[in-house]
Amino acid sequence: MRRKVVAGNWKMNMTPTQAKVLVKSLADEVKGAEAEVIYCVPAIDITTVADAIRSTDVKLGAENMYYEEKGAYTGEISPEMLVDAGVQYIIIGHSERRQLFNEDDTVVNKKVLKALEHNLTPIICCGETLEQREAGVALPFIEGQIKAALEGVTAEQIKKSLIAYEPIWAIGTGKVATTEQAQEVCAAIRGVLGNIYDKETAEEVHILYGGSVKPDNAKAIFEQPDIDGGLVGGASLTLDFAKIVNYK
Ligand code: PGA
Numbered sequence: 001m002r003r004k005v006v007a008g009n010w011k012m013n014m015t016p017t018q019a020k021v022l023v024k025s026l027a028d029e030v031k032g033a034e035a036e037v038i039y040c041v042p043a044i045d046i047t048t049v050a051d052a053i054r055s056t057d058v059k060l061g062a063e064n065m066y067y068e069e070k071g072a073y074t075g076e077i078s079p080e081m082l083v084d085a086g087v088q089y090i091i092i093g094h095s096e097r098r099q100l101f102n103e104d105d106t107v108v109n110k111k112v113l114k115a116l117e118h119n120l121t122p123i124i125c126c127g128e129t130l131e132q133r134e135a136g137v138a139l140p141f142i143e144g145q146i147k148a149a150l151e152g153v154t155a156e157q158i159k160k161s162l163i164a165y166e167p168i169w170a171i172g173t174g175k176v177a178t179t180e181q182a183q184e185v186c187a188a189i190r191g192v193l194g195n196i197y198d199k200e201t202a203e204e205v206h207i208l209y210g211g212s213v214k215p216d217n218a219k220a221i222f223e224q225p226d227i228d229g230g231l232v233g234g235a236s237l238t239l240d241f242a243k244i245v246n247y248k
Contacts, residue, residue: 004222005162005206005229006245007038007061007123008236009091010045019045022237023052029242030058035229037245039236040091040123043077050086061089061123064097067110079118090115091231093125093149095168105148112149116157123162123231124149125210126189130169138167142185143192155197159204163189164231170211172233176221182209183224190226215243222247 014022019041030037040061041049050060066076082090092115093108108124115122126145128138142165150158165185170177177185186207193202209221210231222229232244 002204002206002228004035005038005208006033006035006241006247007040007089007162007164007208007229007231008241009040009063009094009210009231009233010042010236011063011096011233012042013237014042014045016045016048019048020052023049023058025239026242027052027056029239030245031056033057033245034248035245038089040089046082046085046087059088060086061091062087063091063094065090065092065111065115065120067107067114079114079120082120083118088121089123089162090120091123091125091164093145095125095127095166095171099168105145108145108149109151112161113152116153116161121160121162123164123208125164125166125231127166127168127171127211133167133169138185139188142189146189146192147196150196155201158193158197159201162206162208163193164208164210165189166210166231172212174212176212176214176217177209179220179224182221183226186224186226213244215240215247218244218247 038059038061040063062082065079066073070078092111097103112122126142128141132138132141167177189207190202206228208229208231209227213230213232214235
């Protein structure tokens, strides 16, 4: 049985001061949750949040990382820095980074490999645009993203990784994919993993849904057979996040 995972993606929100307040206000609500809880936070908040969640079960994630070890890359953050600061998860290939910061499949793949090399668990994002969905090419497009992201990733490594299906048209728009749409794509992703690796390996991989997950739709989405939880943006910044974590 795959344990459910609920990861918050704070994006570019929360100063360190605000982060401390948010984590404190969520602490009792997410304590002892059945689901694995992860806060993926801006780099500037990592130390504050690491301190605030010490001695809890909540895990810490980052939103970005560079694929080189160290050196003259002004403004970038290395995997070693993240690990040293207490980070265990790293979001890679989010559509906002692909669209706004020109991260292509090659960069995504390099980051995935580098994260795994450092024992950081990648949360690998994929998802189609509205145009692609309407043109009926969503599934082949996502298959391409997954294959490219996983080039050189072993079966043992993919078992430890997370995949997040986030239809771009559902991110921050309030337009959530129907449970059928979300399940269809997550099942297709599992099928792709089965083809790249084998069925047994594919069954072990956690596949999350992201895109306007809210307390009132989380249960229906998370109960789909191929959906193992969610990557939550907007709703991760309020007490709604605890309601999503405790969706049952
Ligand atoms: P949203 O964002 O929940 O605000 O739609 C999800 C995400 O981009 O990870």
